[in-house]
Amino acid sequence: MKVGACGTFVCALASVVLTAALAACGTPRRDEPLVGPFTTADGRLQRGRVSFDRYCYKCHGEGEGALGPGMNHLPLPRAMMRMQVRVGLGAMPSFKPDELSDAELDEILDYLVALRRHGR
Amino acid sequence: MTNSGRRPLAKPLAAAVLGACLAGCYTTRPADGGGQTSFAGERVVRAADIAVPAGYRIEPIARGLTFPTGVAFDAAGVPHVVESGYSYGEVWTVPRLLRIERDGSTREIARGDRNGPWTGVAFANGSFYVAEGGELEGGRILRIQPDGRVSAIVSGLPSVGDHHTNGPAIGPDGKIYFGQGTATNSGVVGEDNAQFGWLKRQPDFHDIPCQDITLTGQNFESADPIRPAGGRATTGAFSAFGTPTRAGQVISGRVPCNGAIMRVAPEGGTVELVAWGLRNPFGLAFAADGQLYVTENAFDDRGSRPVWGAGDVLWRITPGSWYGWPDHAEGQSVTKSDFKPPGKPQPLALLARPPGTPPRPAAILGVHASANGVDFSRSAAFGHVGRAFIAEFGDQSPTVGKVLHPVGFRVVTVDTGNGRIEDFAVNRGERNGPASKIGGGGLERPLGLRFSPDGQSLYLVDFGVLLMSEKGPAPQQRTGVLWRVAREGRP
Numbered sequence: 001m002k003v004g005a006c007g008t009f010v011c012a013l014a015s016v017v018l019t020a021a022l023a024a025c026g027t028p029r030r031d032e033p034l035v036g037p038f039t040t041a042d043g044r045l046q047r048g049r050v051s052f053d054r055y056c057y058k059c060h061g062e063g064e065g066a067l068g069p070g071m072n073h074l075p076l077p078r079a080m081m082r083m084q085v086r087v088g089l090g091a092m093p094s095f096k097p098d099e100l101s102d103a104e105l106d107e108i109l110d111y112l113v114a115l116r117r118h119g120r
Numbered sequence: 121m122t123n124s125g126r127r128p129l130a131k132p133l134a135a136a137v138l139g140a141c142l143a144g145c146y147t148t149r150p151a152d153g154g155g156q157t158s159f160a161g162e163r164v165v166r167a168a169d170i171a172v173p174a175g176y177r178i179e180p181i182a183r184g185l186t187f188p189t190g191v192a193f194d195a196a197g198v199p200h201v202v203e204s205g206y207s208y209g210e211v212w213t214v215p216r217l218l219r220i221e222r223d224g225s226t227r228e229i230a231r232g233d234r235n236g237p238w239t240g241v242a243f244a245n246g247s248f249y250v251a252e253g254g255e256l257e258g259g260r261i262l263r264i265q266p267d268g269r270v271s272a273i274v275s276g277l278p279s280v281g282d283h284h285t286n287g288p289a290i291g292p293d294g295k296i297y298f299g300q301g302t303a304t305n306s307g308v309v310g311e312d313n314a315q316f317g318w319l320k321r322q323p324d325f326h327d328i329p330c331q332d333i334t335l336t337g338q339n340f341e342s343a344d345p346i347r348p349a350g351g352r353a354t355t356g357a358f359s360a361f362g363t364p365t366r367a368g369q370v371i372s373g374r375v376p377c378n379g380a381i382m383r384v385a386p387e388g389g390t391v392e393l394v395a396w397g398l399r400n401p402f403g404l405a406f407a408a409d410g411q412l413y414v415t416e417n418a419f420d421d422r423g424s425r426p427v428w429g430a431g432d433v434l435w436r437i438t439p440g441s442w443y444g445w446p447d448h449a450e451g452q453s454v455t456k457s458d459f460k461p462p463g464k465p466q467p468l469a470l471l472a473r474p475p476g477t478p479p480r481p482a483a484i485l486g487v488h489a490s491a492n493g494v495d496f497s498r499s500a501a502f503g504h505v506g507r508a509f510i511a512e513f514g515d516q517s518p519t520v521g522k523v524l525h526p527v528g529f530r531v532v533t534v535d536t537g538n539g540r541i542e543d544f545a546v547n548r549g550e551r552n553g554p555a556s557k558i559g560g561g562g563l564e565r566p567l568g569l570r571f572s573p574d575g576q577s578l579y580l581v582d583f584g585v586l587l588m589s590e591k592g593p594a595p596q597q598r599t600g601v602l603w604r605v606a607r608e609g610r611p
Contacts, residue, residue, distance in 0.1 A: 027550040031530075031543040033171035050538050057541060058431030058450075058484050064552060065525035067429065067487040068146065091146035093429070093458040 026120075028070035030062055035119025048111030051104045055095065063115050068092060072116050078109050146524065147462050153488075153517025154526030155588030157557040163585060163599040166561025170603075172545050175503075178605045181579070182224045185600030186213050190240035190493070190568040191579045192248060194219075194266065197572065199579055200229065200248065201602055205236030206255050207586070208516070209593035210317040217241065217248060217264055220602060230268040235260070237284055239402070240493070240568060244290040245386055249273075251298050253284030255318065261288060261298055261384060273388035277376050278303065280322045282313065282400075283417070289404035291412070295383040297394065299401035299414065302379040303327045306399075306454075307446035307470050309361040310424035314345035315519075315592060324360045327446075330377035330396040333358065334472040337367030340424035355424065357446070357470040368472065379445050381414060381437060397442035397478065398435070403494035403568075408506065412437040413482065413536065415491040415510060418449055421461045421521030425470075427454050428461035428521065431484040432491035434508060434534055444478035447471050451478040461521070483508075483539040488515040489528035493568035499575025502607060508534040509544065511566035511580060514554060516588050526553035531566055531580060545580070545605065556585045564599065578605040 030038070040046060063072035068091070071081075085105060088094025095105070165180050172178050187204035194200060198219060205215025215232035229248075232238060237253035248264040252272075259277030264270050273296070279285045283301020291297050304313060309326050313319040323346050335357055344351035346361065356365025376382060380396040381404070394412075403415035414435045419427035430449035444451060447469045449459055454467040485491045490513035497504045512528035529552060531545040547555060547562035555562040568581035584599030 029550070029552065031171065031546045033173050033543055033546050034548065036174070037542075050540055053539055053541050054484065058487050059429065061486060061525075061527070061552070062541075062543070066489075066527040067521075067523050069524055091462050093456075 026073055028064040028072035030064065030072055030115055030118050038115060038118050040114070044107050045111050045114055047104075048107035048109070051100075052108050052111055055100055056108065059092070063112060071112065078113065081109055081112065146522075149524055151518040151522040152525055153523050153588055154514045154529050154553045154557055155516060155586055155593070156518070157554075157587065159556045159585045159587055159596055163564070163596075163601075164555070164561035165601055167603075169548050169555065169560035169562035170545055171548050172605060175608050176605055177608050178545060178603055180224075180601050181604045182220050182226060182602040183600070184598045185218075185226075185584070185602065186597045187237070187583060187595060188567070188581045188600040188602065189238060189583065191570050191581050191602065192241040192243040193570070193573050194243055194248075195246065197574070199572075199602065200241065200243075201226075201581060202238040202241045202250055203600070204238050204253075205232055205234075206253065207237065207593065207595035208316070209586075209595050211595050211597075212236070213597065215252070217250065229266070230264045230270050232262070232270070239284055239286045240288060242288050242290050242296070244294075247386075249288050249290070249296050249386075251285045251287045253286075254279035255284065256280065256321070259285030259300065261285070261296060263386070273386070274298075274376075274384050274391055278325075278328050278378050280325055281318055281327075281378075282316055286400070286402045287404045289406060289412075291383060291406060292410040295385055297381060297383045297404055297412065299398070299404060300376060300378055300380050300382060301400035301402070301417075302445065305420050305423045306425040306427055306467070307357040308340050308424045309355055309359070310340065310342045311345055312423035313361070319361060320346060326360050327358050327378045328376075329358060329371055329373040330375055330380050330393050331373035331475060333371050333373060333475065335365050335367065335369045335371065336469055336472045337365055337369060338468055338470055339364045342424050381412070394439050395437050395441050395443060397445045397448075397475065399445045402492045403510070405494045405496055405508070407496045407508075407536070408498055413494060413496075413508060415494050416443070417490055417492070418487070419454070419459075420488070420519075421464075422519065425467055426461045426464055426521070427459050427467050428464075429459055429487055430454075431487050432489050433481040434483040434485065434491065434494070434510065434536070436479070436482045436536065438479065441479065442474075442476035447474060448478045450484050451480050481539070482536045483534045483541055485510070485532070485541065486512070486527045488517060488520050488523055490514060490516070491528075493566070493570070493581065495570050495578075497571060497575065497578075499571070501576045501610065502571070502578065504533055506536075508536055509569055509571075509578060510534060511569045513565045513567050513583065516586070516593065518590060519588060519592060525551070526557065529554045529563055529565065531569065554585070556587075563603075564601075576606060576610055579603070580605065
């Protein structure tokens with residue numbers, strides 16, 4: 001069962017680490033009016049951005065959190081984000097390759113990494 | 121070095137714990153919606169607390185409004201605002217059409233009775249057209265002449281439930297287009313509708329399909345809030361509370377109906393169906409090419425048939441099409457595990473034979489963002505020509521479901537060609553949310569918006585403070601604001 005996979009202890013520990021990470025990494029907000037437009041001539045990033053808005057935006061906003069957690073301020077490795085997307089741990093649903101191709105996922109991750117640095 | 125020797129271990133450990141948190145803590149973390157705060161006294165209004173893109177400025181035009189919902193301009197280009205007269209939370213005031221004077225004062229042009237909410241306004245042919253939500257007597261489309269005379273060109277719309285009569289917008293054909301929301305969250309009347317307030321007033325009310333539909337016969341058991349305490353009730357789809365259905369049962373469709381876009385001639389007459397299968401089609405706008413776009417407030421995680429994780433949608437409307445409600449969200453079947461609420465049953469189909477195949481959305485916005493008013497920029501003097509501007513009222517968590525962070529409370533733009541979403545007006549600060557939660561004097565709940573006739577200014581209707589708790593909504597009167605956005609250096 002996906003839901004409740006994290007026990008209270010793990011959550012408490014995670015909260016401590018998360019708080020430290022939040023303090024270390026600042027706000028997750030990358031809104032254009034706040035930090036300027038995210039502009040790029042890189043086709044991969046442009047495609048990743050479009051795919052992100054199609055698949056991810058509804059729950060994560062532009063990486064700042066919404067229904068689900070924010071990501072822009074967390075030092076999440078690509079491998080972890082890839083696993084989260086493919087396996088769908090917790091409340092987050094999984095995205096299988098027939099729904100989100102490996103190429104699309106790679107471009108989304110490229111975009112997320114670039115977005116994390118944007119405006120910093 | 122000792123420290124460098126530790127880092128390779130610390131980083132993966134931190135990442136693993138962070139990953140565990142992201143993976144599993146949604147269910148254990150409390151809801152943190154934008155309305156989950158407190159408010160007292162007068163609203164602070166301070167444009168400097170709102171960020172807009174470089175080269176733009178935002179300013180308050182009028183304040184102290186009570187539940188404002190829409191804005192339109194008369195033949196002289198003077199802005200007029202409608203105040204709703206009703207808000208979730210069962211608060212009743214007087215619906216009004218107000219002229220906004222240059223000094224920010226208001227002059228009442230017309231008023232309605234206890235049949236709000238007035239959800240929006242448009243101007244054409246020398247008259248204002250208002251969508252009257254009709255919480256007590258059913259929805260109507262009103263025509264208001266500049267001297268204040270009010271007449272109904274449509275009445276008796278099925279609008280006494282969760283969602284109301286919305287819009288209107290003037291089509292390229294000169295007709296008045298309007299939306300009619302659904303009675304329920306997902307097709308089944310339940311306890312949540314008693315919490316909204318209407319079920320005890322209208323115990324026989326339910327959703328009306330626009331065409332005949334055949335049911336799968338799913339029934340839902342719930343507590344019975346109408347009859348003596350302790351009772352249980354079994355309710356089927358598109359049926360009154362406590363009325364079960366059977367597999368293969370046909371529910372007769374008719375127009376006017378729920379979850380639909382309809383239209384009528386400016387002088388009234390027969391109501392025509394444009395499109396249906398839309399849960400709460402709130403905002404309607406025609407792009408420069410005449411294409412109709414509609415914002416849809418998607419499913420909530422509430423009631424007898426909760427649906428989780430459904431993003432609000434901007435739809436490109438093709439006349440005659442069905443957009444999926446109550447069995448699809450964002451064009452996808454709600455029977456996908458993606459839409460299963462944590463700890464609750466997987467939604468199953470209510471319709472044995474879908475009336476069509478829903479198209480792909482023009483854009484998928486935030487879950488519970490409450491994407492509402494929409495308009496298109498048409499002026500190079502303002503910029504962003506061709507992009508849709510959408511006002512996001514913001515989440516009503518926890519009533520609609522849990523969110524980990526406030527959602528909405530901003531204005532976004534959408535590229536309808538590829539679905540890209542950009543923020544346009546947001547509150548400043550370390551986190552997103554209404555000013556009443558994050559501090560400052562910025563936006564509360566953007567609800568309606570419209571470009572001025574010359575296209576050089578964007579007028580934004582801010583409903584004001586709406587607090588949320590497990591007890592439901594608590595709207596605050598006289599906290600509404602009309603904002604204006606324009607390019608720097610322009611009047």
